[in-house]
Every structure is written in structure tokens, then in C-alpha cells.
Amino acid sequence: MKPRVLILDDDPGTLASLSRAFALEGYEALTAGSAARAFERLAEEPVDAILSDVVMPGMDGLEFLARVKERVPEVPVILMSGQATVETAVKATRLGALDFVEKPVGLDRLLLTLRNVLRLDRLERENRSLSRHVQDEITLVGGSAAMGTLRALIERAAHSDAPILILGENGTGKELVARALHERSPRRGEAFVPMNCAAVPAELVESELFGHEKGSFSGAIAQRRGLFEQADGGTLFLDEIGDMPTPLQAKLLRVLQDGRFTRVGGTGEVRADVRLLSATNREIDLLVSEGRFREDLLYRINTVTVRVPALRERREDVSELTAHFAEAAARRNRWKPRRFSTEALDVLRQQPWRGNVRELRNIVERALILSGSDPVAAADVRGALPAAPASRGPAVPADGLLRDLVDGFEREVIRERLKALGGHVTNVAKSLGLERSHLYKKCKQLGIDIREEA
Ligand SMILES: Nc1ncnc2c1ncn2[C@@H]1O[C@H](COP(=O)(O)OP(=O)(O)OP(=O)(O)O)[C@@H](O)[C@H]1O
Ligand SMILES: [Mg+2]
Structure with missing residues (x-):
């Protein structure tokens, strides 16, 4: 979409030449010969930036600026004047003008100013929406x-140092809970x-x-600080600790006991x-x-144990979570926000939810993508659920090489499982009774792109 700029000046000649120049540069230029007319135009359609003269009969540029800041504070304003005094410029800046250009306006300078103003404005908006996204990601609903x-x-x-x-x-x-613990702890300003x-x-x-010293093993081309050091003063989150290799468990225990360790290939204590x-x-x-x-x-790591309940033990949360994920997806993708019908929510509440909240999130997003209706209906939700396991086995094919048929079946099973578990490789491997590395190898061999299937 072209950025839309409103130009306000009492001189028709300036309006004509500036709007022509802006149009040539790919802007949509709206013009107004007076402040009153400018407010009318602002009421008609939103603009991305405003360029205004200062000295005008009736309401002058400074007063106009003050009123704009009351009505649409987020729209950036550039002022231009032929009789610019330092005083006016200071006043304009105080009132919130983003820039002040002198008349006669050098077109190049003006276009550059406008580009910068628009870029700054876009960055600010992105920043606001990013922090919204981060909020979406870390609220426990x-x-x-x-x-x-x-x-x-x-x-x-949260208020202790207890593991x-x-x-x-x-x-x-679980990860959300870990972040919540960190955010509510005295270490919140430090690293997680x-x-x-x-x-x-x-x-x-x-x-x-624990990090390593340069040259401690092939591939260690430089010294590297380990995660323990990176988390100094903050929180270290060891996810899937049940999968920690046994020799490492002994090392970790030692570090937890005396709070000191050495980098791989190093001698000094850290x-x-x-x-x-x-x-x-x-x-x-x-x-x-x-x-x-x-x-x-x-015993060392569980001074306190926190159990996160499965979704099927708290089905009453399904509708709130659904609304939360639908809103977050709409914000992230700039969709129009949509609700889920009562019947759709009933269908969701009744699911077994083996993949818990992550699975619910995936299904909510899939339903929003597959269906355009508002509210999203029960049928849309059913269409977004993972295929129910067939009650009878698959029909036995009459021809084809055994190898190809088996490959095809394996491919289908792994893809479905990846989808159902949100692409979580460890869990997929576990649910299939495979080692992670074996699953990776299989995917490669069968031409499955893990990221694409999630
Ligand atoms: N109570 C909740 N409110 C909002 N979002 C949630 C909630 N619980 C989980 N989620 C979301 O569900 C997804 C999975 O959560 P998370 O990664 O924390 O689960 P996990 O238990 O660590 O999963 P895994 O066992 O697969 O590692 C994330 O997108 C998270 O934001
Ligand atoms: Mg996790």
C-alpha cells in the first residue's frame, strides 16, 4: 500500500507542486488549503504522515499541530516555514513535530525527511507489536x-533460589512455567x-x-563460554532433563554441589x-x-516440584485458551479477529488432547486458516482435527514393491505424528518408540522435511 501523506498549505501553488512531487515518489498525496479542511480530510481517511505550513490565515501550523496531537497522536507531523525562527522550531518540537524544514523547501531534503519519519514510525509500530507478541507468548492463560x-x-x-x-x-x-518463575523471581532482569x-x-x-577452551577438541576453534556462565546472575533452564546423558548427570551433580566447574579442556575453576x-x-x-x-x-534439582496439569484435567480452560490463541494468531498475521462458536468450543472441549495446549494451539490456528467463517463453526474445527485413526487397517494394495509400500506407510505415519505433536521431534520419536537420531535418519531417507510438517 502507498503511504498516504496529508499536505496543508494556504498557497495553492505549493500544494500543487508538492503533491505532484510526492505522487512521483510513490506516495498518495492529499491536500488541504486550511486547517479546517485538513481536519475534514483526517476524519475521512487515516494518513501515515502530515506535512504542514506554519504561517497561515486562521489557525496556524503550531495550533494545528497541537490539535493533531490530541486527535491522532500517533501520526507523525513535519512542519515547514519560510519565517522559521529558532523559537518557532523549539515550540514545534515541544508540541511533538518530528521535523522542521525551511521554505523554500528543497525537494530532496523534504523527501528524505519524510522517508525517515515514515521509517521511524514503522519501526515504532513494529516494536509495539513485537512486545505484544512476546506478551502473547509468555502469558499463562x-x-x-x-x-x-x-x-x-x-x-x-519464584522468590527463592531453590531449584x-x-x-x-x-x-x-512447562517452558512457559519456567519463564513465569524467572520473570517473578529477583533475577528477572538477568538472563534466562x-x-x-x-x-x-x-x-x-x-x-x-560448561564451555570449552580453544583447541580442546576438533572443532573448538575458539574459547566458548558455556550456558552456565551465560546464565550467571540469572536462570538456567534445563529442559527435558530426563534425557541428559548419564555421564553428564554426574558432572552436573558435582557442579550443583560446589557451584564451580572447569571448561572442557581447561584447568582454571569458573x-x-x-x-x-x-x-x-x-x-x-x-x-x-x-x-x-x-x-x-x-534430590538436587527438585527442592520444589511443580506439576503442570494436562489439558484434559482442566477442560474448562479450553475456551479461554482458544480465544487467546485466536487473538494472538490474528494479531501476528494481521487477520480480522474471529471467534469460535459455542458448538465449535464444545467439539474442542471433548478432544483427548494428548498433545495438550500445544496441540490445541495448532488446531485453533489450522481451523482459522482452513475456514473463512465467522464465528468458526463446529464443522470447521472437525476439519482441522488430526485424522482419526482408521477403525480397520488400511486396505492391502494388490501390487507394488514391498519396500515402496512400507516406505509410503512409514512416511505417512511419521508425517501425521509430526503434525499431531506440533513438530516436536523428541516427543514424536518417543511416541514411535525410536531414538531421536533414528527418527532424523528416517526422515532424511524418506524425504520428510521436519520443519515443514510441524
Ligand atoms: N496456560 C497456557 N496459556 C497460554 N499458552 C500456553 C499455556 N500452556 C502452554 N501454552 C502454549 O503451548 C505451547 C507449548 O507450551 P510449552 O512449550 O511451554 O510446553 P512444554 O510443556 O514445555 O512442551 P514439551 O513437553 O513439548 O516441551 C506454547 O506455544 C505455549 O505458549
Ligand atoms: Mg518444553
């Missing part, structure tokens, strides 16, 4: 009793450093956490003041009893 209990626990637990273990199924909001223990290859976890939060969707007690997670480490 849900008025259910279970969420109330969770919030109260977060409030209480906290966050437990909950896939997509219940997350690491997903399942996503980092086992042999790199140590250097990722100290970092870190509050540790961890999370897992695994049955951590089971991992301990199977000898896959150290019991002494578990």
Missing part, C-alpha cells in the same frame, strides 16, 4: 482451579538461558553447559551464580528406578 493452584505455587516458589523441577506431559506449558538436553548431541552437552530450573515429560521416578537417572541428582 486459564482460569480453572488447577491453573489457580499452579499460579499460586509459581508466585511462592525447581517442572513435570508435565507434552505441550502442557534455556537448554534442551534432548536436542544437543550427547558428546556436546558438556561443552554446551564460578557461576545460577538458579536452576529443570523440566521433563518423563516419569522421572521410573527413570530413577531403571537406573537411567541418578537419584542424588534428582
Whole structure:
């Protein structure tokens, strides 16, 4: 869309030449010969910037500027004057003019000023919308009793340095809880450093956490500070801690005991003041009893345990969450905001929600994309749900090579699973009973682009 600029000047010649020049530069120029006319035009259509003369019969440019700032404070204003005194310029700036140009106006200078003003304005708007998005991403939504209990626990637990273990199924909001804990803790102004223990290859976890010295292993081309150091003064969030390789568990335990460590390949001791939060969707007690997670480490990391309830245990939150995700998606994509009908919400409430809040979020967004109706109807929601598992097995094909048929079936299964679990590779691997690395290999071999399927 062309940026729209309103030009106000009592001299018809200036209006004509400026609007012609602006049009040539790709702007849509509106003109007004008096302040009164300018206000009429502003009432008719929104503009991106205003350019105004100062000395005019009737209302002058300064008074016009003051009124504009009352009515549409967000629209940037540039003033131009032939009799510019320092005093007028200062006054104009105080009133909120973004720039002041002298008449006769050098066209190049004016166009440059306008471009800068519009760019600044766009940046400010982007900034506001970005912080909105960040807010959208970190608010814990849900008025259910279970969420109330969770919030109260977060409030209480945040104000200490005690390590906290966050437990909950896939997509219940564990990471969100970790961020909420950090934001409400005395460390809120400091770093929040997350690491997903399942996503980092086992042999790199140590250097990722504790850093390394230059040349300590092939590929260590420079010294690197680990996440512990990066989180100094703040919070370190070890996500999927149940997947931490066993040798590393012993090292982590030692660091937690004496607060000191050495970088990989280094000798000097490093100290970092870190509050540790961890999370897992695994049955951590089971991992301990199977000898896959150290019991002494578990005691170290769970001074407080926070359980995030599954969505099916708090179905009363479904409608609020749906509204929240629909609004956030509309803001992010600049869609017109739409609601979900009562029947659509009923359908959503009844789902099993194995992928919990993340799955709900995906389905809400998919329904909004697939359907144009307002409100979104029950049928639209059904269309957006993952395909129900077939009651009978698939029909057995009469021909084709076994290898191709098997590949095709595997491809379909993995794609569906990726979709259902929001592209969360660890969980997909788990639900299929595969190692992560095996799943990656399979996807590569079958030509599945993991990011695309999510
Ligand atoms: N109570 C909530 N209010 C708003 N959004 C939520 C809530 N719970 C979860 N979400 C959203 O659902 C998605 C999944 O949340 P999050 O990543 O925190 O879950 P998780 O438990 O860490 O998942 P995983 O087990 O897969 O790591 C995110 O987009 C998050 O913003
Ligand atoms: Mg998580």
C-alpha cells in the first residue's frame, strides 16, 4: 500500500507542486488549503504522515499541530516555514513535530525527511507489536482451579533460589512455567538461558553447559563460554532433563554441589551464580528406578516440584485458551479477529488432547486458516482435527514393491505424528518408540522435511 501523506498549505501553488512531487515518489498525496479542511480530510481517511505550513490565515501550523496531537497522536507531523525562527522550531518540537524544514523547501531534503519519519514510525509500530507478541507468548492463560493452584505455587516458589523441577506431559506449558518463575523471581532482569538436553548431541552437552577452551577438541576453534556462565546472575533452564546423558548427570551433580566447574579442556575453576530450573515429560521416578537417572541428582534439582496439569484435567480452560490463541494468531498475521462458536468450543472441549495446549494451539490456528467463517463453526474445527485413526487397517494394495509400500506407510505415519505433536521431534520419536537420531535418519531417507510438517 502507498503511504498516504496529508499536505496543508494556504498557497495553492505549493500544494500543487508538492503533491505532484510526492505522487512521483510513490506516495498518495492529499491536500488541504486550511486547517479546517485538513481536519475534514483526517476524519475521512487515516494518513501515515502530515506535512504542514506554519504561517497561515486562521489557525496556524503550531495550533494545528497541537490539535493533531490530541486527535491522532500517533501520526507523525513535519512542519515547514519560510519565517522559521529558532523559537518557532523549539515550540514545534515541544508540541511533538518530528521535523522542521525551511521554505523554500528543497525537494530532496523534504523527501528524505519524510522517508525517515515514515521509517521511524514503522519501526515504532513494529516494536509495539513485537512486545505484544512476546506478551502473547509468555502469558499463562486459564482460569480453572488447577491453573489457580499452579499460579499460586509459581508466585511462592519464584522468590527463592531453590531449584525447581517442572513435570508435565507434552505441550502442557512447562517452558512457559519456567519463564513465569524467572520473570517473578529477583533475577528477572538477568538472563534466562534455556537448554534442551534432548536436542544437543550427547558428546556436546558438556561443552554446551560448561564451555570449552580453544583447541580442546576438533572443532573448538575458539574459547566458548558455556550456558552456565551465560546464565550467571540469572536462570538456567534445563529442559527435558530426563534425557541428559548419564555421564553428564554426574558432572552436573558435582557442579550443583560446589557451584564451580572447569571448561572442557581447561584447568582454571569458573564460578557461576545460577538458579536452576529443570523440566521433563518423563516419569522421572521410573527413570530413577531403571537406573537411567541418578537419584542424588534428582534430590538436587527438585527442592520444589511443580506439576503442570494436562489439558484434559482442566477442560474448562479450553475456551479461554482458544480465544487467546485466536487473538494472538490474528494479531501476528494481521487477520480480522474471529471467534469460535459455542458448538465449535464444545467439539474442542471433548478432544483427548494428548498433545495438550500445544496441540490445541495448532488446531485453533489450522481451523482459522482452513475456514473463512465467522464465528468458526463446529464443522470447521472437525476439519482441522488430526485424522482419526482408521477403525480397520488400511486396505492391502494388490501390487507394488514391498519396500515402496512400507516406505509410503512409514512416511505417512511419521508425517501425521509430526503434525499431531506440533513438530516436536523428541516427543514424536518417543511416541514411535525410536531414538531421536533414528527418527532424523528416517526422515532424511524418506524425504520428510521436519520443519515443514510441524
Ligand atoms: N496456560 C497456557 N496459556 C497460554 N499458552 C500456553 C499455556 N500452556 C502452554 N501454552 C502454549 O503451548 C505451547 C507449548 O507450551 P510449552 O512449550 O511451554 O510446553 P512444554 O510443556 O514445555 O512442551 P514439551 O513437553 O513439548 O516441551 C506454547 O506455544 C505455549 O505458549
Ligand atoms: Mg518444553
